[in-house]
Amino acid sequence: MSLRVHVDRTHCELHGQCVERVPSVFRFTDGGDLDHLAEAGDDLADDLADAQFLCPAQAIEVGPA
Amino acid sequence: MTAGPADSQAHRPPDRVVVVGASLAGVRTALGLRRAGFTGGVTLVGAEPWLPYDRPPLSKQVLLGEWTPDRTRLASAEQLAEQGIEVLLGDPAVALDEDGRRVLLDSGARIGFDALVVATGAAPRPWPFPTPASGVHDLRRLDDAVAIRDAFDTAPRVVVVGAGFVGTELASAAARRGLPVTVVEPRPDPLAAQLGTLAGTALLDLHRRHGVRFHTGHAVRAVHGGDRVSSVELDDGTLLDADLVVVGIGVLPNTGWLRGSSLELTDGIRCDGTGVATTNPAIWAVGDVARWPVAGHTEPRRVEHWTSAVEQAGIVAYNLVRPAAERRVTAATPYVWTDHYGLKVQLVGLAGADDESTVLHRSPDGERFVAVRHAGGRLSAALAFGMPETLPKLRTAVRSGASLTEATTLFGPATTDTDRYVVPRR
Ligand SMILES: Cc1cc2nc3c(=O)[nH]c(=O)nc-3n(C[C@H](O)[C@H](O)[C@H](O)COP(=O)(O)OP(=O)(O)OC[C@H]3O[C@@H](n4cnc5c(N)ncnc54)[C@H](O)[C@@H]3O)c2cc1C
Ligand code: SF4
Numbered sequence: 125m126s127l128r129v130h131v132d133r134t135h136c137e138l139h140g141q142c143v144e145r146v147p148s149v150f151r152f153t154d155g156g157d158l159d160h161l162a163e164a165g166d167d168l169a170d171d172l173a174d175a176q177f178l179c180p181a182q183a184i185e186v187g188p189a
Numbered sequence: 190m191t192a193g194p195a196d197s198q199a200h201r202p203p204d205r206v207v208v209v210g211a212s213l214a215g216v217r218t219a220l221g222l223r224r225a226g227f228t229g230g231v232t233l234v235g236a237e238p239w240l241p242y243d244r245p246p247l248s249k250q251v252l253l254g255e256w257t258p259d260r261t262r263l264a265s266a267e268q269l270a271e272q273g274i275e276v277l278l279g280d281p282a283v284a285l286d287e288d289g290r291r292v293l294l295d296s297g298a299r300i301g302f303d304a305l306v307v308a309t310g311a312a313p314r315p316w317p318f319p320t321p322a323s324g325v326h327d328l329r330r331l332d333d334a335v336a337i338r339d340a341f342d343t344a345p346r347v348v349v350v351g352a353g354f355v356g357t358e359l360a361s362a363a364a365r366r367g368l369p370v371t372v373v374e375p376r377p378d379p380l381a382a383q384l385g386t387l388a389g390t391a392l393l394d395l396h397r398r399h400g401v402r403f404h405t406g407h408a409v410r411a412v413h414g415g416d417r418v419s420s421v422e423l424d425d426g427t428l429l430d431a432d433l434v435v436v437g438i439g440v441l442p443n444t445g446w447l448r449g450s451s452l453e454l455t456d457g458i459r460c461d462g463t464g465v466a467t468t469n470p471a472i473w474a475v476g477d478v479a480r481w482p483v484a485g486h487t488e489p490r491r492v493e494h495w496t497s498a499v500e501q502a503g504i505v506a507y508n509l510v511r512p513a514a515e516r517r518v519t520a521a522t523p524y525v526w527t528d529h530y531g532l533k534v535q536l537v538g539l540a541g542a543d544d545e546s547t548v549l550h551r552s553p554d555g556e557r558f559v560a561v562r563h564a565g566g567r568l569s570a571a572l573a574f575g576m577p578e579t580l581p582k583l584r585t586a587v588r589s590g591a592s593l594t595e596a597t598t599l600f601g602p603a604t605t606d607t608d609r610y611v612v613p614r615r
Contacts (some may be wrong), residue, residue, distance in 0.1 A: 180495055
């Protein structure tokens with residue numbers, strides 16, 4: 125099984141807490157946009173929950189794929 | 190049921206955790222306990238009548254009218270109930286019975302605990318003068334933000350006292366609403382304490398371009414008006430006409446209710462890096478009320494940042510359910526942001542007041558830039574002025590204690606996207 129990852133772009137304020145916490149899923153492009161994998165392995169569930177916790181904009185949604 | 194001696198506490202999770210302060214740090218601790226697998230009782234006690242809400246949007250989206258106040262909510266009643274968190278709102282804690290392990294609430298209720306988490310935050314520094322009955326506000330609570338937002342509708346002349354983050358964000362919101370705004374600051378170099386002179390000046394210039402006036406180097410001597418405020422008088426005799434005065438002169442930790450306890454309360458509750466109070470192993474503190482160790486600083490200090498509150502809440506929730514040997518300590522680099530006219534200033538690390546600033550990189554139009562703060566050739570902090578994409582690099586550099594020389598190569602010749610891993614875009 126894997127996890128679906130979604131960032132609500134109308135909420136995201138580019139704090140980069142997710143990039144900091146789970147760099148294998150989230151990154152910034154050189155153009156300054158947030159980019160992320162749409163799916164991630166179950167082994168990242170805890171890290172993704174941390175990223176959700178740390179996102180000041182409450183923009184990250186994680187659910188079953 | 191007896192509360193065991195301090196060291197048996199370390200091996201068995203507490204039966205009942207009471208969290209005092211139902212805002213960011215408090216609610217995140219309560220929810221974090223469940224995430225960490227805690228099955229005992231959790232009670233969240235709050236002085237304010239509202240469910241936990243987020244403060245950063247108060248001086249940003251709420252003042253601008255972009256968000257209704259309920260969008261600031263951090264947890265719903267259903268979510269808290271679902272997680273088995275008992276919530277007592279509008280009933281501040283007034284005293285702590287340390288030996289009896291009980292918290293006394295204003296209503297007279299006494300709440301027993303095995304572990305107590307203090308998350309009572311901070312409150313605006315009291316204003317030293319008598320003020321007119323209306324037209325003068327702080328900006329800390331939801332009702333403050335709503336009152337100021339509504340006052341904006343009457344086209345007031347706005348005077349902001351104190352050029353910190355909250356005061357200048359408020360100035361930005363007022364200027365965007367087309368209101369005449371004057372900011373008064375006793376220091377000659379507003380925002381320098383927070384950002385350094387270089388970035389502080391850049392932010393001030395941005396404000397000036399949006400029509401905000403600054404009176405620096407002079408303190409307020411009096412606030413005039415009968416029922417309503419009419420003017421603000423500075424110590425050089427300047428009189429500033431005002432219909433709305435907002436005071437943002439800093440905050441003090443809410444520790445009054447803990448007076449007389451063993452806790453070390455000088456500017457916040459002194460804790461070790463796991464979040465436990467230095468004088469009582471059953472008491473923890475998180476967020477704006479707490480003084481935790483900070484990398485690069487010898488004394489623990491309060492960091493009034495959103496991410497610190499959240500990080501500390503996560504650590505304490507984790508540590509509460511574990512024996513002392515498995516506890517985590519804080520490792521995060523402090524991070525804070527502030528929004529002005531749609532531009533975001535982001536700061537990582539904690540600079541000393543006298544640290545120098547060096548610009549590493551500028552946008553082609555010169556309006557946005559990246560700078561580092563440093564002392565003795567080592568980075569203490571870095572800031573992105575309208576360039577959020579540079580943050581990951583800046584964080585790494587600050588965290589690793591990079592030298593200034595190393596930092597200057599961070600934004601060398603532009604790289605293309607292709608030599609980084611590629612992620613499908615949604
Ligand atoms: C307008 C504004 C804008 C901000 N913007 C930013 C920003 O852009 N970025 C950033 O990083 N940070 C920002 N901050 C700071 C950030 O909001 C705080 O760091 C954060 O709120 C700290 O959370 P806390 O839970 O520790 O404290 P608080 O949010 O202060 O909450 C403490 C709670 O405890 C309650 N309480 C107090 N005494 C008692 C008692 N005796 N019994 C029970 N309850 C009690 C209080 O009523 C309050 O609800 C801003 C703050 C404000 C006010
Ligand atoms: S932490 Fe949240 S706001 Fe920040 S970049 Fe990630 S999704 Fe966006």
